[in-house]
Amino acid sequence: xxxxxxxxxxxxxxxxxxxxxxxxxxxxxxxxxxxxxxxxxxxxxxxxxxxxxxxxxxxxxxxxxxxxxxxxxxxxxxxxxxxxxxxxxxxxxxxxxxxxxxxxxxxxxxxxxxxxxxxxxxxx
Amino acid sequence: xxxxxxxxxxxxxxxxxxxxxxxxxxxxxxxxxxxxxxxxxxxxxxxxxxxxxxxxxxxxxxxxxxxxxxxxxxxxxxxxxxxxxxxxxxxxxxxxxxxxxxxxxxxxxxxxxxxxxxxxxxxxxx
Numbered sequence: 001x002x003x004x005x006x007x008x009x010x011x012x013x014x015x016x017x018x019x020x021x022x023x024x025x026x027x028x029x030x031x032x033x034x035x036x037x038x039x040x041x042x043x044x045x046x047x048x049x050x051x052x053x054x055x056x057x058x059x060x061x062x063x064x065x066x067x068x069x070x071x072x073x074x075x076x077x078x079x080x081x082x083x084x085x086x087x088x089x090x091x092x093x094x095x096x097x098x099x100x101x102x103x104x105x106x107x108x109x110x111x112x113x114x115x116x117x118x119x120x121x122x123x124x
Numbered sequence: 125x126x127x128x129x130x131x132x133x134x135x136x137x138x139x140x141x142x143x144x145x146x147x148x149x150x151x152x153x154x155x156x157x158x159x160x161x162x163x164x165x166x167x168x169x170x171x172x173x174x175x176x177x178x179x180x181x182x183x184x185x186x187x188x189x190x191x192x193x194x195x196x197x198x199x200x201x202x203x204x205x206x207x208x209x210x211x212x213x214x215x216x217x218x219x220x221x222x223x224x225x226x227x228x229x230x231x232x233x234x235x236x237x238x239x240x241x242x243x244x245x246x247x248x249x250x
Contacts, residue, residue, distance in 0.1 A: 032206075042238050044171050059172060
């Protein structure tokens, strides 16, 4: 147990993560951020329940540029997490583990998450 | 050499005594959340931009209400299970691990109930 010459797994500081690896840790980080962002959802829905006065207070607060930016960050994180989540569901079927599909799917899901965010920004 | 008893094998619960239920429910809620995300986006957009009457009327419609309530249940379950995995990966002292997972679940149940009661208040007022 005290053998200090044990082989180590690749250290994050010297191991260049492949694109899917970067996406993988981003998936986890966006997941945690979205979970924290749920507090904002509870705040918004409670403000709606409170009636017209709390509703307009909430709209004023959420209209501030800082919260606007956080809001769109939340929406992008949501679509990113959704797109990579779909890939996890594909992986669960045992498919698309080879090198080429990994890179291809990485590009597809990054473009899809940006496209969905733009779509939400323009059309909804 | 396999030390597992035939009973343990047929139950398939493994060392955590929970089998694949955590993993499985993470997937079930994930699939449910894909279409339900649409209702979240519309609700957030109305709440931030539309008038109070418009938002309340939209949420009072039974189908929208069912979808938003389903989203709330699925998302808080999904989030609690996800954060649990993150804690299990990065917090190694057993006591801290268990108490932080308990806290996360209790906080998410509290938040989910707060959201559901708020939705109920909107529906009853409308």
